[in-house]
Structures are given as C-alpha cells and as structure tokens.
Amino acid sequence: MAKVILDKVSKTYPGGVIAVHPVDLQIPHGEFAVLVGPSGCGKSTTLRMIAGLEEITSGTVSIGDRVVNEVEPRDRNIAMVFQNYALYPHMDVRENLAFGLKMRKMPKAEIAAKVDEAARILGIESLLARKPRALSGGQRQRVALGRAIVRDPDVFLFDEPLSNLDAKMRVQMRAEIARLHHSLGATMIYVTHDQTEAMTLGQRIVVMKDGVVQQVAAPMELYERPANRFVAGFIGSPAMNFLSGRLERADGLRFVTGQGEAVAMPAAFAPAAAVVGPPLVLGIRPEHLELAPSGAKADLTALVQVVEALGSETMVHLGVAGGTFVVRCAGQATAAIDQSLGVNLRAEGIRLFQDDDRGLALPLA
C-alpha cells in the first residue's frame, strides 16, 4: 500500500529563506491529491522533497511504510512527470519509455512488452521511432506520461504537467490523467497553480500560500467552506467577491462598508450575535448574487461596469460600495454598461472572514 505521509516536513534554503513551513499531510493509497497555490507558495518544493530531488530540512517523508528521507530518488519507486516534459532528446520515444526499465536491468523482452503496453494505453504506438523534437507538445506530454506508467511506480508525481500546453490540449490531457488514475488506481500527487485543474482532478486538494498549508479538503468542501479568505479567493472562477466593513444591527442586519455604504443582509442570514461590531470581510460567490428585477426592492444597488456574454452564462461586473462584484447570470443577461441595477445576496452563499492577515472564516451559523 503506497500511502504517502509528510510529518512536519519543512524546507529552509541556505540564507534562511523558508520555502515550506512544517507540513503534515497523509495521502492514502490510491488517492489523487493536488497541491495548489500561487507561484512561490512551496507546492513544487514539497513535491520535490517527496521525490528526493530536494533535501528535507526537518520532518520525515514516508512512502508506504518506510521513511525515505535518506533514500535516493531512484530507490523510492516513484515516477515524475515534469512541466517541460524532460524527455531525453537524444533518445527516440521507445528508448525514452524503456530507459527507466533498462536502468533497473529488466530483461529486454519484458521491457519491449511493457513499452508496447504503455504506448497502447496512451495511443502513441505510431510515435515510438520518433525523437522528442519531432513531437507536438501534447504528444511529448503523453510520452512523459508513458515513461511514468511503464515503470509501474508506487506513487506518481506531477509537477505542473499541463502548463506548457495550449488550452484545448490541456483539457484533453486533464481528462487523460483522470482516466489514467481511474484505471491504475495508483497514488498520485499533482502540483498546479491552476485551480480549475485542482478542482477537476483532485480527490483532495491541499491549498498552499507562502509555504504554509492553508486548507486540505475535498474540492466541493473547499469551494463551499473555505477555511480563510485566501482559499475563498483562490478557489473558484470567477473569484469570490469581497467587501470590507462590519455587521450592524439596525432595522434588521446590515453590512456597512468602510465607505459607509450599507448592504442589507437577507432576512435568512443569521450569523452568531458575537460577530456584530468587529471589522469583517464579506465574501459571496458570483452565482450567489442575483440581479433584481427593475423597480423591485434589492439588498444593494450597483452600476454595471462590464458585461461578458459567454453564451450559456453572462458575467456582469458591477461597481459596488467601493469595490467590484461579479455576478454570474444563467443565459443572457440584459444588463447594459452604466446601468444602475439592484442586486440580491443569497443568504446561503454569504461567508464572513476576519479582516486581518489570516482572514480566518467565521463559523457558519
């Protein structure tokens, strides 16, 4: 059983720069875990420590039942897919796929059988005699995947494998990786800065920022119950809308922004009484906002800034109380630029965060 356990694993570079603060993480056998976060958040460093390509400053990494801190990468029985494919340019595709098996002194006939099988799974049989430079980006990444699966490793590591591909190929390869995980049932750890990739691929997502794990949860839990303001803003596209201010109780509950504008809270919104008073950040996702019919009473009024018609839905950007809100409307919205509109907040979509550096989410009522 190839579970991966990180026990207080940290990385400090010479010179004192802390790349990864102590991380505790348990990835059970067969799970697809995604490390996601912006550039420089420590996700790749964490993956490289699991691979053995980066020294661990403190803590232990275990693969299966053994601590691998002092184990060479070649002895960890892992496979890694790199962002720039890292195919050996002087070898053809067959040699690239066979290299890892050859290094493990597998009999030639067995290598040939395994390479053919991997090529069949990935549909690259016709490319076996080609050199990597004669392949397209998508084909190269497929070969890189093949090089990983042919080894039959305990753990697959992916370091932003789709970042160099165009949008269409990225969607295709994403599906391919998901299919591969389903059919192999292997433990996979995947690093990306793209939250869409994280949400669509991951069974569990680890959100990181500045070397610190912000939240570890299943995709929908992250989306619906973000642990802090960073996670709330990072996960979801378009991002969650935020408004700084405080809750006041006067003629019903209302959220008063720093500029003194008041947003009436829906009657169904009932947070704990204790939150009335201190500075807060209100967060609400675009799909939890609704444009009010003209003339109807609304929680707030706003001026339309941009209208993005995407066909199946429309994103309306609104100027609201000193900030910008994006509203996701099904189908085609009739809003026009500079038009004044009423907006309603759906009570179940409202999240409150502390207005400080940590931005922790307040418990839902």
Next chain:
Amino acid sequence: MNSRRRVAKAWEMVWVHALVWLLVLFAVFPVLQVIGISLRPGDKLYSTKLELVPPHATLAAYRIMLTEKPFFHWLGNSLLVSLATALIGVALASLGGFALSRGRFRGRGGVLQGILMTQMFPATMLLLPLYLLMRKLHLVDTLGGVVIAYVATALPFCIWTMKGYYDTIPAALNEAALIDGCTPLSAFMRVTLPLSAPALVITALFSFMTGWSEFMVARVLLASQDLMTLPLGLESLFTTYQTEWANYAAGSLLVCIPVVALFLALNKFLISGLTLGSVKG
C-alpha cells in the same frame, strides 16, 4: 524612389564584398607567401619576389622534411602531448563545468571568478614559476610535465565553455534520469554528456590546439632532442650559420594540415559550439 533604393543597396553590397575580400587577402597573404617559399629551389631562398609559384618550383623541401628530418618523431610527440591534453582537459572540464553549473555550494561564485581571473595573466609571466614548480616535481624535460602545463592553461576556458553549455540543458532531464534509476554519475554519463557533444568538441579542439601549436612552454620545459614537439622541431631548423627557409616553410605547412583537417571535419560542431549559450534551446 524604389529603383534608387535598389541601386543604393547594390552599391552597399559591392562595398561590403570589397571590404571582405580585402580582409581575406590580408589574412591569407602570409600563408600564400609561406606556400611560395616552400616551393622555392635551394638557390632562390633569399629571393624577395612575391610570386606564389616561383620559377623552377620544387617539392624538394617537403621531401627533405618528411624523409631526412625527424619530422614524424616530432609529429608523434606533438600528437601524444596534444591528445593527452585534449583527453585530460575534456575529462576535467566536463566534470568541473557540471559541478559549477548544477552544484549550489559555498564559494561557487568565488571559484568561477577565480578560474576566470587566471585568464588575465599572460603565459610569459607564468613561465618562471611554472619552471620552478616543474623542477620541484621532477617533471622538467618530460612530456608529462608539458601536458600538465597545457591542461592547466586550457582548463579555465574549457570549464567555462562546458558550464555555459550545461546551463542551457534543463536540470529536469538530469532529475528525470535520477528518478528513472540512475546514480548521479550515470545520469551525467547517460543523459547530460551525450547532449553536450558540441561543447565537448569545442573543448577537445581547444585543448588539442593548446598543445599542438604551443612553443614557449615547451621550449622552457623540454631540452632533449628526443622529446621535441613540432614547434620545437621547426625551431631547430634555425641554426647559427644557416636557416633552411624552404624546409621551414614546408614544415610549417605540414604542421597545419592535421589542424585544418580537424577544423573541416568538426566544422558543424564548431559553429554550434562557438555560439553556445547565445540562444536558449
């Protein structure tokens, strides 16, 4: 307007080509003169005429150099010294350059600058300390001593060339090999080194050339007739009473042949090797 521009462009081409031909003439003229001198018969050695093929041209000087002088013995010594310099130079530079390209260790910057700094001193300045050092090591008048001196001279340039080239090879290739089952050394040998062929060729050629045409260090360190390399052998044609100019010219041209052949053979690598690092691949 258009035709005027075309005429201007044509004139520009004429000028550029004229200038290039002039420069080529300057560069080639001495070589042509040496060819001319090597073909002169014995009684015309001190002629000041500049013809390429002199009257009564003869290949006698070449015959004398190849049959009557110990030319092949000098050639053997030179080949031995140059090949050893190239081999040791490539081996050390390929490993040293890799360490300096990929390693992140304390003092790395200092080492790189120190290596570069050695290039600031003219070789003449180092002759005396080099001689004293070799004497202490009992390496004076040995080919080994000359090889060590040549390797030391060529190594800084070679290390920088190799380091520059390794910098353009993605580190992920080496890492992929480590994960695929290689030791650090086998990853280097199986992946990084085969990809560095252009840099290896230029490093080998530079080291070879250092040994092939070098005169001063060899003159200081070698005394025995037996150990003479080609440049020293040619110098021995100068004697107090007479200089065999035709033989000297023929010998000089014969010395050039292997190097020219090597350059022509490795032309492709050389061009890509010399532009190393200019474009990230």
